[in-house]
Amino acid sequence: MSPKIVVLGPPGAGKTTVGELLASKLGVPFRDVDSDIVETAGKPISDIFTQDGEPAFRAMEEEAVAKGLAEHDGVLALGGGAVLSATTRDNLKGHTVAFLNVGMAEGVRRTGMSSARPLLTGVNPRSTFKALLDARMPLYREVATVEVLTDALDPEQVADTILEFSAIKGVE
Ligand SMILES: Nc1ncnc2c1ncn2[C@@H]1O[C@H](COP(=O)(O)OP(=O)(O)OP(=O)(O)O)[C@@H](O)[C@H]1O
Ligand SMILES: O=C(O)C1=C[C@@H](O)[C@@H](O)[C@H](O)C1
Ligand SMILES: [Mg+2]
Secondary structure (H helix, E strand, C coil): CCCCEEEEECCCCCCCHHHHHHHHHHHCCCEEEEHHHHHCCCCCHHHHHHCHHHHHHHHHHHHHHHHHHHCCCCCCEECCCHHHHHHHHHHHHCCCCCEEEEEEEHHHHCCCCCCCCHHHHCCCHCCCCCHHHHHHHHHHHHHCCCCEEECCCCCHHHHHHHHHHHHHCCCC
């Protein structure tokens, strides 16, 4: 058992929105690793960051991604920072992985200043987002089998582009 498509990218790239669309187009279930972590921890991600710290969150995330890759056979969305783990990058080898890219201006616009995104709540979300993009871009590209720049596309167009380039078939 293995996901048909793994979706990843920075916050606001549209992983949840496009992931759900892809799943419905393919007729398969959608699973979001961020939601799995919240369920396992029994508290929101922002609380995990403030109460347990980012390293504890990353350890939970690594485990949750491995579990999702092993158990789920639909569309699996990863958290924005999941690729920071070398183990996760290794685990992604052989999978169809869609990197949803988004530029700084559009990414900041989409994410707003929600406290649900603990890494983007600092004094300057624009420079934080830019630093995060710069640091992670090579990691997203290392694992991606298809990359879509989403800035000027609606979620439907992003999903169709991924399907077109990945030659993935729905459930027969
Ligand atoms: N291609 C798009 N065009 C315009 N708006 C979009 C697009 N994709 C997503 N959005 C909007 O951007 C916001 C963030 O989308 P979404 O929650 O799917 O991103 P995400 O990558 O899952 O973020 P996170 O990393 O925080 O989970 C939502 O309001 C969504 O409707
Ligand atoms: O970009 C990140 O590092 C994160 C993105 C979210 O999906 C969550 O996984 C968490 O808020 C961390
Ligand atoms: Mg999401």
